[in-house]
Amino acid sequence: MVNWIWLFFISVGFLFAAINGRIDVVTEALFDGAKSGVTVCFGLISILVFWLGIMRIAEQSGLLNKLAILLRPVVSFLFPDVPKNHPAIGYILSNMSANILGLGNAATPMGIKAMQELQKLNPDPQSATPAMCTLLAINTSSITLIPTTIIAIRMSYGSANPTEIVGTTLLATLVATIAAIAADRWYRSRELKTQQKTPIRKSEENISA
Amino acid sequence: MLNFVNVISAWAIPIIIVFIPLYAAYRKVPVYESFIDGAKDGFDTAVKIIPHLVGMMASISIFRASGALDAMIGVIRPLFERFGVPGEVLPLALLRPITGAGSLAFTADLMKHFGPDSLIGRIASTVQGSTDTTLYVLVVYFGAVGIHRTKYALKVGLFSDIVGFVAAIVICLIVF
Numbered sequence: 001m002v003n004w005i006w007l008f009f010i011s012v013g014f015l016f017a018a019i020n021g022r023i024d025v026v027t028e029a030l031f032d033g034a035k036s037g038v039t040v041c042f043g044l045i046s047i048l049v050f051w052l053g054i055m056r057i058a059e060q061s062g063l064l065n066k067l068a069i070l071l072r073p074v075v076s077f078l079f080p081d082v083p084k085n086h087p088a089i090g091y092i093l094s095n096m097s098a099n100i101l102g103l104g105n106a107a108t109p110m111g112i113k114a115m116q117e118l119q120k121l122n123p124d125p126q127s128a129t130p131a132m133c134t135l136l137a138i139n140t141s142s143i144t145l146i147p148t149t150i151i152a153i154r155m156s157y158g159s160a161n162p163t164e165i166v167g168t169t170l171l172a173t174l175v176a177t178i179a180a181i182a183a184d185r186w187y188r189s190r191e192l193k194t195q196q197k198t199p200i201r202k203s204e205e206n207i208s209a
Numbered sequence: 210m211l212n213f214v215n216v217i218s219a220w221a222i223p224i225i226i227v228f229i230p231l232y233a234a235y236r237k238v239p240v241y242e243s244f245i246d247g248a249k250d251g252f253d254t255a256v257k258i259i260p261h262l263v264g265m266m267a268s269i270s271i272f273r274a275s276g277a278l279d280a281m282i283g284v285i286r287p288l289f290e291r292f293g294v295p296g297e298v299l300p301l302a303l304l305r306p307i308t309g310a311g312s313l314a315f316t317a318d319l320m321k322h323f324g325p326d327s328l329i330g331r332i333a334s335t336v337q338g339s340t341d342t343t344l345y346v347l348v349v350y351f352g353a354v355g356i357h358r359t360k361y362a363l364k365v366g367l368f369s370d371i372v373g374f375v376a377a378i379v380i381c382l383i384v385f
Contacts, residue, residue: 001307001308001344002307002308002310002311005304005307005308005311006264006265006268006311009268009269009271009272010268010271010272012272012275012277013268013271013272013273013274013275013277014271014275015275015277016275016276016277016280017271017274017275017276020275020276022275022276025274025275026271026274026275028274029267029270029271029273029274029275030267030270030271031267032270032274033263033266033267033268033269033270033271033318034263034266034267034270036266036270036317036318036321037259037262037263037264037265037266037267037314037317038259038262038263040262040266040314040317041255041256041258041259041262041263042255044254044255044258045251045252045255045256047251048251048252048254048255049248049249049251049252049255050248050251051251052247052248052250052251052254053243053244053245053246053247053248053251054225054226054229054230054244054247055229055247056243056244056246056247056248056250057229057230057233057238057240057243057244057247058229058233059247060233060238060243061229061232061233061236061238062236063229063232063233105250105254108349111350112349112350112353112354115350115351115353115354116353116354118354119354119356125354125355125356126355126356126357126358127356127357127358127360128351128356128358128359128360128362132350132351132356132362133359133360133361133362133365135350136346136347136350136351136359136362136365136366137362137365137366137369139341139346139350140306140340140341140342140343140346140347140365140366140369140370141340141341141366141369141370141373142340142341144338144339145221145225146221146222146225147334147337147338147339149313149337149338150316150334150337150338153313153316153317153320153325153334154320154325154330154334157317157320157321157324157325157330158324158325159320159324159325159326159330160326161218161326162325163218163219163221163222164215164218164331164385165218165331165334165335165338166217166218166221166222167213167214167215167216167217167218167221167384168214168218168331168334168335168377168380168381168384168385169334169335169338169339169377170217170221171214171376171380172335172336172338172339172373172376172377172380173338173339173340173373175372175373175376175380176339176340176369176370176372176373176376177369179368179369179372179373180365180366180368180369180372183364183365183368183369184361184365187360187361187364187365191360191361
C-alpha cells in the first residue's frame with residue numbers, strides 16, 4: 001500500500017508537470033522536498049532527545065507501574081473475557097501506559113507480548129478473538145498525552161506557540177478512543193449473538209486479502 | 210471549555226517535566242544519569258526517520274508543485290468550504306490510517322506552505338497527533354501471532370480514524 005502511494009505521488013506529479021509543460025518544477029520540487037525532510041528530522045532531535053530522557057526517568061522511578069495500577073480497572077472493563085491474573089493483563093497495562101506517555105518504541109513490544117498471551121487463550125489460532133480486537137482498537141486510536149513529534153515540527157516551522165495544539169489533540173484523541181471502544185463493544189456483542197445462533201462460523205474479514 | 214483546552218496546552222508539558230524528576234528523586238533514582246541514558250535513544254529515533262521523511266516529502270513536494278495536488282483537492286474544496294473547513298486537510302485524512310511517515314510528511318508539508326499557526330496547520334497538527342497508523346498497527350500486531358482472520362478490527366480502526374478526523378476539525382474550529 002505504501003509502495004503504491006509513493007509511486008502514485010511521483011508518477012502522477014510527473015504526468016501533471018509534463019502535461020502543463022512545467023517539467024522543470026519536478027527536479028526543483030524533488031530537491032526542495034528532500035531537503036525539508038532532513039530539516040524536519042533535525043528539528044525533531046532536540047525534542048525527542050529531551051523527551052525520551054524524561055521518559056526514562058519516569059520508567060526507572062516506577063511511574064509507569066503506577067500508571068498501570070490506575071489503568072487496571074479500565075482494563076478489566078475492556079477485557080471481560082481475560083482472567084484477572086492472566087499475564088496478558090500485565091502486558092496490556094504496560095502497552096497502554098507506554099502509549100499514553102507517547103513511548104511508541106516501548107508500547108509496540110509490550111502490545112505484541114500481550115497478543116502472544118491472548119493467543120494462548122484463543123481456541124482458533126487463525127482467527128482474532130474479541131480481546132485481540134479490543135487491544136487493536138485502543139492501539140489504533142491510542143491516547144497520547146503529549147504529541148512531541150508534532151510540537152517539534154511546529155517549532156521548526158517557526159510557530160508562535162508550538163504547544164497550543166496539546167489540548168485540542170488530547171480532546172480529539174479521547175473522542176477517537178471512545179468511538180473505537182464503542183464500535184468494538186458493538187461488534188463484540190453482535191458477534192456473541194451470531195455465535196449463539198451458529199456455534200462454528202468462520203469470520204468474513206481477511207487482512208491479507 | 211475553550212479556556213480549559215488552552216490551559217491544558219500551556220500547563221501539560223511544564224507539569225510533566227517538573228513532576229517526573231521530582232518524583233524520581235524522591236524514589237532515589239539518579240535523575241540526571243537516567244535522563245542521559247534515555248536521551249540517547251531520542252537521537253537514534255530522529256535519525257532513523259530521515260530516510261522515510263526524505264522519501265515521502267520529496268514525492269509529496271513533486272505532487273504539489275506539479276499542480277496534481279490542487280487538481281485533486283479542487284474537486285472536494287467547495288464541499289469542505291461550505292462548512293468553513295479548508296479542503297487542504299483532506300489528503301491527510303486519507304493518508305493517516307495508511308502510512309505514518311507519509312502523513313507526517315504531509316503534515317510537515319502543510320505547515321511549510323500555510324504556516325503552523327494557520328487553521329490548516331493547527332488542524333493538521335491535531336489530526337496527525339490524535340490517532341495512530343491503523344493499517345500498520347493491524348499488520349504488526351496480527352502478523353506477530355499469525356492471525357489471518359482479523360474480523361472487525363479494521364472496521365473499528367477506520368471508524369475511529371474518521372471520528373478522530375471530524376473531532377479534530379470541530380475542536381479546532383471551536384478553540385481557535
